[in-house]
Amino acid sequence: MRRVILYSVLIAGAVVMLFPFFWMVSSSLKTFQEVNLSPPTMLPADPQWSNYAEAWGSPPSGFGRYFLNSLVVAVVGTAIQLFTGIMAAYAFARLKFRFSNVLFMLVLATMMIPFETRIVPNYVLIRQIPLMGGNDIFGEGGAGLYDTYAGMILPGVASAFAVFLLRQAFMAVPRDYWDALRMDGASHWTFLWRVLIPMTMPAVLTVVLFGFIGRWNELLWPLIATQSESIRPVQLGLMLFSGDEGSLYHLLMAATTLVAVPGIFFFLFVQRRFIEGLTAFGVKG
Amino acid sequence: MNIAKKTALTSFFLAGTLLLTSCGLGAAASSGEAAISAESVDGTDLPTGVEIDFWHIQATIYGEAITEMVQEFNATNEWGIVVNESFKGSYQELNQAVRAALAGGGAPDVSMAYENDVLEYVANDVIVPLDSYLESDNFGVSEDDLGDLVDGVLARQRVDAYDGHTLSWPHGNSSMGLYYNADLFAEAGIAEPPVDWDEFLAQARQLKETTGLAYAAMGPAKNAVFYNMLRSKGITPYDTGAATTEFTSRESIESLELLSQLFTEELVYTAADTEQEFTNERTATEIGTTARTSTKIDQIGDKFDWSVALTPQETDEPITQLFGGNHVILASADPEQELAAWLFMRWFADTDAQSIYAARTGYSPAVKSALDTPLLSTNYQENPQKADAFENVFVNAQIMPPTAAGNAIDDMVTGIVEEVVLGWVTPQEAAERMDAEATRLLQSAPQN
Numbered sequence: 069m070r071r072v073i074l075y076s077v078l079i080a081g082a083v084v085m086l087f088p089f090f091w092m093v094s095s096s097l098k099t100f101q102e103v104n105l106s107p108p109t110m111l112p113a114d115p116q117w118s119n120y121a122e123a124w125g126s127p128p129s130g131f132g133r134y135f136l137n138s139l140v141v142a143v144v145g146t147a148i149q150l151f152t153g154i155m156a157a158y159a160f161a162r163l164k165f166r167f168s169n170v171l172f173m174l175v176l177a178t179m180m181i182p183f184e185t186r187i188v189p190n191y192v193l194i195r196q197i198p199l200m201g202g203n204d205i206f207g208e209g210g211a212g213l214y215d216t217y218a219g220m221i222l223p224g225v226a227s228a229f230a231v232f233l234l235r236q237a238f239m240a241v242p243r244d245y246w247d248a249l250r251m252d253g254a255s256h257w258t259f260l261w262r263v264l265i266p267m268t269m270p271a272v273l274t275v276v277l278f279g280f281i282g283r284w285n286e287l288l289w290p291l292i293a294t295q296s297e298s299i300r301p302v303q304l305g306l307m308l309f310s311g312d313e314g315s316l317y318h319l320l321m322a323a324t325t326l327v328a329v330p331g332i333f334f335f336l337f338v339q340r341r342f343i344e345g346l347t348a349f350g351v352k353g
Numbered sequence: 354m355n356i357a358k359k360t361a362l363t364s365f366f367l368a369g370t371l372l373l374t375s376c377g378l379g380a381a382a383s384s385g386e387a388a389i390s391a392e393s394v395d396g397t398d399l400p401t402g403v404e405i406d407f408w409h410i411q412a413t414i415y416g417e418a419i420t421e422m423v424q425e426f427n428a429t430n431e432w433g434i435v436v437n438e439s440f441k442g443s444y445q446e447l448n449q450a451v452r453a454a455l456a457g458g459g460a461p462d463v464s465m466a467y468e469n470d471v472l473e474y475v476a477n478d479v480i481v482p483l484d485s486y487l488e489s490d491n492f493g494v495s496e497d498d499l500g501d502l503v504d505g506v507l508a509r510q511r512v513d514a515y516d517g518h519t520l521s522w523p524h525g526n527s528s529m530g531l532y533y534n535a536d537l538f539a540e541a542g543i544a545e546p547p548v549d550w551d552e553f554l555a556q557a558r559q560l561k562e563t564t565g566l567a568y569a570a571m572g573p574a575k576n577a578v579f580y581n582m583l584r585s586k587g588i589t590p591y592d593t594g595a596a597t598t599e600f601t602s603r604e605s606i607e608s609l610e611l612l613s614q615l616f617t618e619e620l621v622y623t624a625a626d627t628e629q630e631f632t633n634e635r636t637a638t639e640i641g642t643t644a645r646t647s648t649k650i651d652q653i654g655d656k657f658d659w660s661v662a663l664t665p666q667e668t669d670e671p672i673t674q675l676f677g678g679n680h681v682i683l684a685s686a687d688p689e690q691e692l693a694a695w696l697f698m699r700w701f702a703d704t705d706a707q708s709i710y711a712a713r714t715g716y717s718p719a720v721k722s723a724l725d726t727p728l729l730s731t732n733y734q735e736n737p738q739k740a741d742a743f744e745n746v747f748v749n750a751q752i753m754p755p756t757a758a759g760n761a762i763d764d765m766v767t768g769i770v771e772e773v774v775l776g777w778v779t780p781q782e783a784a785e786r787m788d789a790e791a792t793r794l795l796q797s798a799p800q801n
Contacts, residue, residue, distance in 0.1 A: 101654065191454070192453075195458050208458075292449065297440070315413065
């Protein structure tokens with residue numbers, strides 16, 4: 069009996085969680101008229117598979133280009149964020165230096181600064197970065213990293229969340245491992261990559277997943293940091309179906325389905341490790 | 354020097370360089386200019402191939418129309434000007450992008466903006482007044498062409514707060530109209546849309562009695578309908594210059610009483626998407642933006658007969674709300690860039706471009722002559738509701754007095770009107786609260 073109740077609750081929960089996805093796919097196959105019907109239809113009367121082709125080809129550069137852009141930004145951005153996170157976390161967890169706790173608190177404090185307040189400083193930084201994009205040594209004369217992949221990636225390459233999570237994970241590994249390796253003459257670098265990273269893989273994967281999904285879903289920063297349509301990511305592509313004067317919901321849902329697929333597959337691939345990471349290091353999603 | 358010291362020095366140098374460059378903030382923003390003369394505009398030698406950036410908020414069919422128009426301009430303009438258009442999200446996101454660009458450089462030459470944004474740009478000295486361009490012999494706008502602009506559209510480019518200057522130029526606008534389902538009207542024995550608010554109430558009761566349906570649905574933001582009621586009675590809700598309001602006037606309290614009555618008798622209800630209520634025949638009317646006329650045509654198809662009329666009026670000078678933004682030139686300290694920006698803006702507001710825009714979207718053209726173009730006249734013949742939106746509604750549209758406190762007043766009025774329709778406060782109490790709050794907001798608004 070308890071089992072029946074348990075499964076009933078789980079199934080009900082799964083239905084609640086999956087219904088938005090069902091609704092997204094169902095709406096993506098409706099006509100413009102049907103998607104605006106009220107009360108709505110659960111299933112499309114005549115599935116419009118052509119909505120996917122239309123949505124895919126709607127932006128001037130096509131959604132294929134947007135996917136490539138998102139992939140570049142998400143993969144490179146996540147990789148650099150992971151690298152900087154590991155380096156900083158190792159320093160905070162394993163190295164002794166003056167003011168380390170104060171510095172760590174400062175890093176954590178940056179998590180409380182809302183993104184909106186960082187827009188202008190970040191923009192100035194990428195626009196006036198010296199010796200890039202036609203800029204001189206004082207950061208003037210050119211466009212800097214504006215309207216480039218680097219401009220989209222740079223402001224998020226250091227993440228306080230990644231530093232925090234990895235530091236906690238590194239600190240959970242007993243110091244005896246380091247003592248043993250040091251006896252054999254190993255360096256910090258060897259200890260980090262040969263011992264710490266493999267032992268804290270759930271935390272590393274959690275940082276990767278959060279970083280990737282965060283980058284993949286970014287909207288406001290790419291909107292501000294880019295001008296050319298051909299360099300923009302998928303999330304900005306979705307905005308083309310919804311504006312101040314109304315939305316094309318059927319195409320929006322088709323495009324959203326396409327955009328959601330990589331994230332779903334990525335999550336399925338790493339979900340076990342991801343959940344291990346969350347539970348092991350006390351992160352609440 | 355050991356590696357740690359080298360690294361520290363390198364880091365210090367890099368951080369210092371970034372800090373120094375960051376301190377350059379505002380260099381581009383401080384180039385706002387004193388008005389140049391029409392003669393100097395005429396004397397500007399425009400080289401071929403000047404490139405300008407144009408930021409806008411238009412997506413869906415509106416964005417596609419802009420792309421088409423920009424391509425048309427780039428291909429046909431005699432100066433070889435190249436416009437690079439860029440979609441920048443909503444007005445709020447566009448405003449954030451412009452603010453960032455004004456601080457860090459790379460601001461667009463032409464941007465869409467509401468009057469409140471224009472006042473903010475004026476306060477920061479980053480906008481180019483258009484008077485000299487308008488008066489220019491070579492690049493100006495003739496009296497005939499000025500007369501071709503729809504009155505309300507021209508008026509919003511030179512509102513009182515601009516101190517006699519023209520600071521923006523038309524983009525393409527919409528207005529607040531009364532959509533009605535002619536089939537449901539016929540079923541209820543209603544011949545025509547209501548001419549005044551008493552008839553609005555009478556028709557709503559008649560429709561409820563005969564069909565059992567509600568007359569209209571209103572969205573959560575009811576301030577626009579309330580303002581529309583006031584203005585149709587000859588009342589401007591507030592005076593930005595004097596920082597006074599008309600919220601406690603007899604007309605205002607009458608309007609609040611009418612709203613309360615409509616909701617109490619369940620003749621009107623609140624819905625998140627009023628268009629869905631109308632197109633799915635759950636209400637006989639919808640008070641909404643005429644920008645949605647083209648999408649209604651697609652949604653309704655042959656389901657029922659419908660059109661759009663002017664909202665009820667109670668004076669000899671009909672008036673309704675004018676929606677949508679304008680174009681402005683942001684200062685670049687380069688006369689050639691600014692002239693190229695003006696020439697694009699002038700073309701955008703002219704007959705051919707406006708006919709494309711109005712034919713492809715639900716916007717009404719800013720100039721009357723667009724109606725005579727083959728493209729738009731054919732489009733309006735095929736879609737008579739769009740012609741009605743222009744002739745019945747758009748030509749009577751005017752904006753609300755612009756003020757930096759506008760959004761705050763809108764939010765406050767929306768909240769209090771909601772309390773009225775829910776029966777939580779009396780119209781008299783609501784009016785007094787609106788007056789007190791709006792007066793305080795107007796007095797504290799920086800541009801008033």
